[in-house]
Amino acid sequence: MLGGFQMRLALVDEGKVLVYIPDPREALAPHGLEPAWLPVFYNPKMEFNRDLAVLALQVYLDRLSPRKPIFVVEPLAATGVRALRYALEVDGVLGVYASDISRVAYELIESNVALNNAWDRVRIFNVDANTLLYNLKTANTPVLAVDIDPYGSPAPFMEAALNTLGDGGLLMVTATDTAVLEGSKRSKAFRRYGVQLTKTPCSREIAVRTLLGYIARVAAAHDRWVKPLISIYIDYYVRIVAQVRRSAREAERMLWDKIGYASYYPELKYTTIRQDTVESFRGAQEVKIGPLWIGETLDREFVELSLEELEGKFGYLRTKPKLGKLLLSLREESLVQGELYQRLDLIASALRKQTPPRHRMVEELRARGFKATTTHYHPVAIRTDASPRELFELI
Template sequence: MPGRLAVAREGKVLFYMPDPSSARAGGRLEPAWLPVFYNPRMELNRDLSVAALQVYIDYYASRKPVNVVEPLSATGVRALRYALEVEGVGRVYCGDVDYEAYRIIVANIGLNSAWHSVEASWGDANALMYSIKFRRVPVLVVDVDPFGPPTPFIEAALNLIGDGGLLMVTATDTAVLEGSKASKALRRYQARVARIPQSREMALRVLIGYIARVAAGMDKWVEPLISLYMDYYVRLYMLVRRGSKGARKTVESLLGPLYYCEDFKYASLRENDVRGYCSKVTHMGPLWTGDLFNEEFLEKVIASVEGPFNYLGTGRTLLKTLKTAREEAKLQGHVYQRLDSIASTLKTETPRREWAIETLRSRGFKAAPTHLAPTGLRTDAPLRDLLGLFPGGLKASGALSAS
């Protein structure tokens, strides 16, 4: 075992983790310094995943029990939580490339007497996924939860998941996805990106776009259910379906550019929205231009966090994010705009988001906050009407459209 161990609890699971006192920096736990990774800040991610998996099994899974694979498991806490907290789960196959992690997973399976429901392996995540496929184990759910980019594991995960299955993915390489490392993004995700006020939405769409392209190559297609940017990572839940028609539709109509208007720091998935008002338009992508949320799924997850999963440690924060997502889902075809960024281009003050939303609604438009930025909103109001919220905004839009 990797030195001294501590015992912690998350959800309904008791588990060993490396003694956190060895990895403190300024009073804070540095998970990457632990001999085996455990990040308490990811409890939110795991809580949401427990609730989302339950909703998937109850309403969307084509057969039960549902086998789950979590191939980058560290302490195994996530795999154990799926096995112990979610009804309808068959077997959970988990593993880690790190031998010390594997030994902790085994100890944690013992601590929870979960030998019948959790199987641990020591080895590479892709090797584990392909070997499960080779054994002909039917798998509907894969959770790819790496530290860094998920790209090395997407192909094996999509290959393993059966028709109508669920793919859950975490990405922590947000600097790349958000455009701070554009050259790396081009190599890793084959997408052109730059740092813009809408970078968090771009990150979600670039990652979904990448996964959708890999899926299309296998005659599979994806349907995002929940797409969130939380804390410092991206987290996606998506259905995976088989079929050449859906794969073709993805490539032909659900992947495209994001148009970014530098004059007003405004972004849109439609070129017409920027035409006439912007002197300098940059194209980002290709990225996912389809939906980010499935409203019905989101509603059911909210109900389950308020209902049977009301014991979750991060329930309150989770509900706040999910309820904001529920509002923005109604306007998900409209990229969010940031009031502070527009205000800076007009050299004026940032209006309060609540005021801006109410004002747009009173003018006959739809508007909703986004979970992606505290000053961000989604609206169907054209750029001109958005600028009309700011002193001098209309004049600025008129000047540009005339030039």
């Protein structure tokens, strides 16, 4: 029994916290747990997302934060597990503001804060996410990290999050509306993110760049600019970690330099954000996609520092092997950021050739003096700065 609500609870541990969650047996679907059916949302598969979040916040605090200690806001907190983890696992967090619009979630967060004896670090609210963010801004609370982790699209919360974040603050965003971001629901993508999308072979990177482009355009409207540190598409969601700075001039420069369009050539299953590549496809059927973020999506130094922290302070994380694998892949990918990934299987099929093994392709491209890497986005894709002609020839 929780406040006025009847709910069977289970106790789970994650990172260094213990939390009550609604009994998972109440939400069993044929494929397993369906977190959205629980009276309060808790997805055990998102432990990975939360592990990466505490790791990234620690790296940010140690290396990039303009001030320490800091306040963090988690305005869509559900059980409060993420807020508690920020409060109890990251050095330099002075306090976390956590809120959920659902009364029952609020009461569960209350029990979990008590369970972890964290009343000195976590303040909780039962208000709309945007209300909390704007109230903190009105009260001049120096917020240096905001984590927007909704069920679906983060777009409705972006303006308030960017407005509340102090100069140099860290923005972390999850989006699970991947069908929209990847271009399968075109009119929704246009409505929600203001982009024209088509599903392409590199739709996962397009999803990341659509969200980043949206964040950047909202930021620019408020004289802010963003620097992506980690951007991924994994499992079934997009996750962005970015630093947000204030400067009208830099915001304008960001719009000119980092926002643009991708060109998709359906016959050859090739998608590009490089202007010189577009020239080489003159005459071919072309589909324009955007506006999107066409700048760098990863910061190599931040990824390397995250790897170091993972081996050090965060060695206890249960998802360490998966996190390590991802970060190593991102470190490699960060070397080739000027072009989208390419699906070798689809291009080979368009050329009526067999799919070459991707490690062999990477080696051959490097031997020819090009940059080339594998990618976390897809197991049969590579990233390279070789031109399409060179890539096709090699295939």
